[in-house]
Amino acid sequence: APRPHWIFGDQLGPHFLDPRHGGPDAHAPVIMIEARSVLRRRRFHRAKAHLVLSAMRHRAAELGDRVTYVRADTYAEGLERALGRPVPLAEPTDEGDRLTVHHPTSRRARDFAAALDGVEILPARGFLVPHAEFAAWADRHAGTSLRLEGFYRAVRERHGLLMDGDGPAGGRWNLDHDNRERPPRDRDTLGVKGPWRPREDAIDEEVRHDLDRWERAGDVSFVGRDGPRRFPATRREALAALRHFITHRLPGFGGQEDAMLAADPVMSHSLLSAPLNLGLLDPAECVERAERAYREGDAPLNSVEGFVRQIAGWREYVWHLYWHFGEDYRDRNALRHTAPLPGWFLELDAGAVTANCLSTVLAQVRDTGWTHHIPRLMVLGSRALQDGWDPAAVTDWFHRCFVDGYDWVMLPNVVGMSQYADGGLMTTKPYTSGGAYIHRMSDLCGPCAYRPSDRTGERACPYTAGYWAFLHRHRERLAANHRTARAVHGLDRLTDLGELLDETARRGDAPP
Numbered sequence: 032a033p034r035p036h037w038i039f040g041d042q043l044g045p046h047f048l049d050p051r052h053g054g055p056d057a058h059a060p061v062i063m064i065e066a067r068s069v070l071r072r073r074r075f076h077r078a079k080a081h082l083v084l085s086a087m088r089h090r091a092a093e094l095g096d097r098v099t100y101v102r103a104d105t106y107a108e109g110l111e112r113a114l115g116r117p118v119p120l121a122e123p124t125d126e127g128d129r130l131t132v133h134h135p136t137s138r139r140a141r142d143f144a145a146a147l148d149g150v151e152i153l154p155a156r157g158f159l160v161p162h163a164e165f166a167a168w169a170d171r172h173a174g175t176s177l178r179l180e181g182f183y184r185a186v187r188e189r190h191g192l193l194m195d196g197d198g199p200a201g202g203r204w205n206l207d208h209d210n211r212e213r214p215p216r217d218r219d220t221l222g223v224k225g226p227w228r229p230r231e232d233a234i235d236e237e238v239r240h241d242l243d244r245w246e247r248a249g250d251v252s253f254v255g256r257d258g259p260r261r262f263p264a265t266r267r268e269a270l271a272a273l274r275h276f277i278t279h280r281l282p283g284f285g286g287q288e289d290a291m292l293a294a295d296p297v298m299s300h301s302l303l304s305a306p307l308n309l310g311l312l313d314p315a316e317c318v319e320r321a322e323r324a325y326r327e328g329d330a331p332l333n334s335v336e337g338f339v340r341q342i343a344g345w346r347e348y349v350w351h352l353y354w355h356f357g358e359d360y361r362d363r364n365a366l367r368h369t370a371p372l373p374g375w376f377l378e379l380d381a382g383a384v385t386a387n388c389l390s391t392v393l394a395q396v397r398d399t400g401w402t403h404h405i406p407r408l409m410v411l412g413s414r415a416l417q418d419g420w421d422p423a424a425v426t427d428w429f430h431r432c433f434v435d436g437y438d439w440v441m442l443p444n445v446v447g448m449s450q451y452a453d454g455g456l457m458t459t460k461p462y463t464s465g466g467a468y469i470h471r472m473s474d475l476c477g478p479c480a481y482r483p484s485d486r487t488g489e490r491a492c493p494y495t496a497g498y499w500a501f502l503h504r505h506r507e508r509l510a511a512n513h514r515t516a517r518a519v520h521g522l523d524r525l526t527d528l529g530e531l532l533d534e535t536a537r538r539g540d541a542p543p
């Protein structure tokens with residue numbers, strides 16, 4: 032008889048039940064566990080809790096009689112009920128392993144599964160690069176730093192992505208230079224066709240009802256606003272979203288990838304991170320379809336390369352770094368930042384914030400559980416870095432508040448990329464800037480009460496003042512880094528540094 036196969040809530044696509052290439056047994060009965068303790072442990076964005084539960088219950092409905100769907104408090108209790116016997120499972124007998132599961136995406140879940148006797152952990156699904164391939168690449172670069180660019184090229188070569196013979200399509204590996212355009216100055220939206228959005232159904236209604244009930248009972252508590260579900264919860268919806276993006280939005284993806292518009296938070300971004308991370312889409316199909324659009328003349332190379340770089344480069348790189356860096360990576364704090372997150376930030380209280388960029392972006396998170404990569408990095412993350420917030424608390428905040436946040440993707444992106452808490456294992460310099468960058472790349476500064484050029488005084492921009500205060504605080508370390516040394520020298524030319532530091536200290540953790 033086929034062994035039962037356990038799928039997690041981020042393993043929902045057909046590729047997690049494909050018996051080929053080291054998958055579960057053919058026709059394996061499926062176990063799914065909705066563990067309430069996960070929701071109780073942390074205060075998630077309500078839209079995220081809704082999306083994950085909706086996606087799990089939709090998958091269970093599709094699988095019908097094949098699935099045992101258990102609503103339990105913990106995974107252990109759920110497994111016990113699904114299998115009808117206590118866990119940890121007894122010593123494997125002659126029958127061998129009694130349960131299979133694809134490699135879970137978090138260390139905690141992987142360790143839990145690995146500690147159960149009688150469970151076979153199958154290879155990870157949902158990523159292009161197997162662990163062994165990454166390990167071989169990392170070995171070849173042992174002793175040097177593991178940078179995205181080299182990894183990304185190796186993935187393109189190995190997987191024949193966007194290649195013309197032995198070289199990159201179009202002759203260049205990296206088209207970032209073409210993808211840093213400023214936003215349009217004469218319009219408040221990019222003017223591209225809007226993203227695909229789902230229509231809710233009876234399962235969504237049931238989920239909302241349950242969340243209301245649990246919240247009323249004081250069992251769980253959420254942040255953020257509930258609203259119509261905005262992201263795919265089924266394979267069919269995810270494919271519709273992918274198709275819509277490739278046809279209508281991919282052509283314009285590249286150019287203004289880093290720009291921000293207050294009235295158009297999505298711009299040309301794909302909104303595919305949530306269905307990818309739920310396992311509803313496989314990254315291979317995303318990049319293959321994008322490449323096909325390029326080959327057929329339907330999308331320009333800068334856009335297609337930009338998109339392939341995000342998925343085959345960044346997403347894979349982050350996944351592998353999560354496992355490569357090890358468990359203590361989550362506690363890294365190279366800059367010794369220890370300030371707690373202020374209440375207005377924890378509560379997504381956009382209304383309390385005067386700085387227009389931060390208020391706008393915080394409202395996007397509050398209302399949707401999503402913003403694109405530049406608001407995450409250069410508005411939210413940068414605020415945390417400049418104000419010296421505890422990187423582990425910042426990571427937890429991102430994890431809870433974003434619909435696409437999971438342990439594996441948050442740790443490298445926040446601890447490494449955004450907070451530089453790993454001291455430069457992942458990036459060559461801290462990502463933060465003064466208001467001038469935000470002004471150049473968005474329409475957010477025009478209506479703001481602060482002026483990006485002002486360092487001190489009534490209208491001092493908190494990003495500009497915060498940037499100099501950050502450089503000052505870490506002067507020694509940043510002066511020794513050739514990518515930041517020049518900026519640090521700039522400190523010596525400031526005549527008003529004392530005043531700036533006084534004003535910054537006086538603001539404390541009040542909303543800027």
Ligand code: FAD
Pocket residue numbers: 299300301302303304305307308338341342345346349402403404405407408412429430433435436437440441444445448449
């Ligand atoms: P697009 O701009 O359309 O990009 C296409 C796809 O590329 C995304 O769907 C995503 O799957 C992938 N991708 C791009 N960059 C990354 C990256 N750095 N890490 C992983 N995947 C990437 N992404 C998440 O999926 N989950 C997170 O929790 C998350 N947290 C982040 C936190 C910070 C501080 C930063 C700076 C980035 C974070 N990212 C995260 C990466 C990126 O911001 C989101 O993937 C992206 O904004 C999702 O929107 P999209 O699908 O429209 O992306």
